[in-house]
Amino acid sequence: MRVLDAILREGSTVHAGKRLNMSQSAVSGALARLRHALKDELFVRHGNRLVPTDYAKSIELPLREELDRIAALLAPARTFDPAAAEGTFRITASDFFAEMLMPALADLLRKQAPNIRAQLVDLVPNSYIDSIEKYHADLALIPNQPIPDWASSLPLFYSTFVVITRRSHPQLATAGVRPGEIVPMDLFCEIGHVLFSPEGNFSAMGDAALARVGRRRKVMMTLPVFSGVCRAVAESDLIALVPRQLAERIGPQIGLETYRSPVPMDPPLIIAVWHRRSASSPLHRWMREKIIELMRILNEGERTAIG
Known part of the structure; x- marks a missing residue:
């Protein structure tokens, strides 16, 4: 299953082998056994890449979530310590958040998690949700909109x-x-x-x-x-x-x-969106909760029922 996940991520048996510290022949052998066991081709060659079949694409997200669940199950039990934690957390959002979030987040990280780095990157025009995958972002802060099955979301604040x-x-x-x-x-x-x-x-x-x-x-x-x-x-x-x-x-x-504007406008709801595969990550959960706390302060008093 780890081999299948690696090929889905990398699109190549060579790169999947490097990701797993396995030889290409070992990866190819595992792929052959998977094809036999699952009774599906799984990948077809397109130029230099292996393109997943419809069946392989349909199990990509559930497979990744199951592997993450097993990894969490087998990981040594420990309490997340932000003061000792290291990592990078990438946020995709408009530059509104450069002003309204990042200074407060910088102060919080300096005091509580000095080895965690934060990045703010642009949104993908016309499809803000795609920013999570395109920029490998951990969190998207965007106007309320339909959320795909692979994502989770929470409301943050209304703004007139x-x-x-x-x-x-x-x-x-x-x-x-x-x-x-x-x-x-x-x-x-x-x-x-x-x-x-x-x-x-x-x-x-x-x-x-x-x-x-x-x-x-x-x-x-x-x-x-x-x-x-x-x-x-x-x-x-x-x-x-x-x-x-x-x-x-x-x-x-x-x-x-x-x-004040002369035309009535419903205040838009801003939400936080993240990939479900990251939901149980201790660092992600801690950063997510801190950012949500910082942003909910902005909610306007007349629209507080945001769950």
Whole structure:
């Protein structure tokens, strides 16, 4: 079974042998016995790679979970000690979390687990869940969406969107609208917007909300990172919709003012997603629990029932 798992991971008997510290002939022999026992070809050659059959792909995840379960069963019983633990934990998320999570996580790791390294990597555009596999990430922090069978998830926090502008925005000042007030709908649609979009789309949930009331805004620029959105707004007359927590954190630092949106928008729920194969890993469980604790602090009071 370990040979089958290694070939599924590596796509090669040579690399599977190196992974298991076995010769290629020993791996090939084990594969021949598996084919006979399971009555399936298991792999077919495609160029330099061994491509799994439909049957082999169907058992890949259950096989890995079973091997992990057996490994955990046979491992010596011990209590996880974060102070002595070593490892790397990779998080895939938008740069919102570079501001709202990573500084707090850096302080926590320095005090409690100085030999655990943390990485924040980008999301895969158009398919955030795929970031877990593509980047070999341990945890994805993403907007709520359907979760595949191989993953587990937990809700973290809700966040409303607010309008940000540079200080003393001329059109809002002329209209007598003060920070904290609702931007009039006509002005909201008239002023150019900057949109956060890793995919480069010119519409998002704000546009869907406007369409429901028969209005449109002018999206003049898209950026793949929130930091760029905020900086573009701070140095122009464009405006943007961004998460409230981010606006409150960095707005005063770069000269932004915050207003309320004229269009109703349900606050999105942000969730944590991880591969089920990592669920019982002591390091993963400890890091997962610490990150969830840090993020649930952000939850808005009016939407606390998140399980």
